[in-house]
Amino acid sequence: MKVLFGICGSISAYKAPWIARELIRLGAEVRVIMTPDATRFVTPLVMQNISKHAVVTEAFAPEHQENGSWHVHWARWADLALVAPCSATTLAKMASGQADNALTLALLSLPRSTPLRLAPAMDPDMWLHPSVQRNLQQLEQDGALILPPQEGELASGLVGPGRLAEPLHIAEWALRPSLKGKTVLITAGPTREPIDGVRFISNHSSGKMGYAIAAEASSRGARVLLISGPVSIAAPSGVEILRVETAREMFAACQQHFSQADILIKSAAVADFTPARVATGKLKKDQLGQDWSIQLEKTNDILQWLGQNKRAEQYLVGFALEIQDAEQNARAKLQRKNCDLVVLNQANQPDSGFGGDNNTITLIGPELKQAWPPLSKQACARRLWDFIEGSLGLS
Ligand code: CTP
Numbered sequence: 238m239k240v241l242f243g244i245c246g247s248i249s250a251y252k253a254p255w256i257a258r259e260l261i262r263l264g265a266e267v268r269v270i271m272t273p274d275a276t277r278f279v280t281p282l283v284m285q286n287i288s289k290h291a292v293v294t295e296a297f298a299p300e301h302q303e304n305g306s307w308h309v310h311w312a313r314w315a316d317l318a319l320v321a322p323c324s325a326t327t328l329a330k331m332a333s334g335q336a337d338n339a340l341t342l343a344l345l346s347l348p349r350s351t352p353l354r355l356a357p358a359m360d361p362d363m364w365l366h367p368s369v370q371r372n373l374q375q376l377e378q379d380g381a382l383i384l385p386p387q388e389g390e391l392a393s394g395l396v397g398p399g400r401l402a403e404p405l406h407i408a409e410w411a412l413r414p415s416l417k418g419k420t421v422l423i424t425a426g427p428t429r430e431p432i433d434g435v436r437f438i439s440n441h442s443s444g445k446m447g448y449a450i451a452a453e454a455s456s457r458g459a460r461v462l463l464i465s466g467p468v469s470i471a472a473p474s475g476v477e478i479l480r481v482e483t484a485r486e487m488f489a490a491c492q493q494h495f496s497q498a499d500i501l502i503k504s505a506a507v508a509d510f511t512p513a514r515v516a517t518g519k520l521k522k523d524q525l526g527q528d529w530s531i532q533l534e535k536t537n538d539i540l541q542w543l544g545q546n547k548r549a550e551q552y553l554v555g556f557a558l559e560i561q562d563a564e565q566n567a568r569a570k571l572q573r574k575n576c577d578l579v580v581l582n583q584a585n586q587p588d589s590g591f592g593g594d595n596n597t598i599t600l601i602g603p604e605l606k607q608a609w610p611p612l613s614k615q616a617c618a619r620r621l622w623d624f625i626e627g628s629l630g631l632s
Pocket of ligand 1: 484505506507508509536537538540554556558559
């Protein structure tokens with residue numbers, strides 16, 4: 238595998254020599270292009286020694302000219318292009334098709350069929366800036382695969398998303414996106430069951446866990462269908478989102494799309510009951526008396542339906558939110574709903590369940606109980622996919 242390896246200006250460029258080494262160790266041939274700012278953090282000499290190829294840092298350097306179009310030849314030489322670390326500036330340039338330095342020039346010359354993998358690194362406020370998110374979305378639409386930065390302590394002293402992933406992880410991800418070719422269906426968030434035109438029954442699910450699972454699947458190369466109840470967080474870039482409100486709508490969307498999916502993850506907090514009748518307009522309290530009650534009827538259990546209708550090769554993951562007899566109840570759900578795996582959360586514990594940024598998960602399988610420590614929902618998503626990939630022999 239011939240890899241065109243681009244490096245941008247970021248303190249995390251200190252990891253670039255290791256990334257090149259890991260790529261080579263995994264069997265790749267590597268040619269390096271550096272932006273002018275990248276050379277302030279790591280020298281071209283180091284990269285040249287590791288890659289055993291001349292390093293391009295300047296588009297017009299006479300020694301690289303091959304009839305004036307070295308960038309075209311280099312771009313066509315590559316089976317794959319990887320930029321790590323990828324800066325906010327280079328993301329912006331690529332998203333708008335600029336070619337004002339050696340790296341952006343070569344990347345713009347990349348044939349459309351050549352995979353492009355980007356591993357951004359920057360401070361959290363930069364990463365979360367709407368312009369950066371917009372550029373990422375654009376690049377994903379254009380076909381790039383993005384490895385989101387990890388959360389943690391950054392060189393600036395800040396803590397948050399922005400850390401460049403570890404070199405071996407980047408090299409493996411670049412050479413073997415583990416979920417490439419797989420379609421994943423994920424449900425997330427709560428459902429809303431209307432009482433009348435202005436009121437509804439719902440729950441505290443924020444959608445954060447399901448959205449993190451969707452983002453991670455997308456960064457591993459999967460096609461992701463995210464069926465989402467109403468939440469206030471932004472859709473991860475690169476996923477196909479289908480927005481629903483009620484349990485009935487979520488059921489219909491799952492029925493419509495489930496046959497396309499290789500892996501199904503039901504993290505949504507679906508209402509078990511819905512008002513039997515929905516009043517039009519607004520119910521007036523004066524007309525309802527002192528002890529008004531709503532008649533509820535059971536919704537369809539979507540997970541159970543998926544378990545009954547799935548093909549043998551489809552991998553089905555359910556969630557279980559429990560308060561008492563957690564493991565026993567999760568095992569009962571695993572069996573009753575014919576799941577391959579149940580992700581158990583305990584609702585009454587800190588760092589667990591709805592709303593927060595962390596989760597404490599226990600995996601329950603037919604022969605399995607694996608309890609994890611409290612982790613950020615992003616870290617839970619990574620571990621969950623590592624586990625599923627291991628179970629399916631994908632990693
Ligand atoms: N689920 C579903 N459809 C429903 C209710 C739940 O698909 N109508 C799914 C959830 O998405 C989750 C799993 O079933 O993956 C377990 O949800 P949970 O609320 O823990 O359990 P319930 O089956 O609703 O059972 P109970 O309320 O008795 O705990």
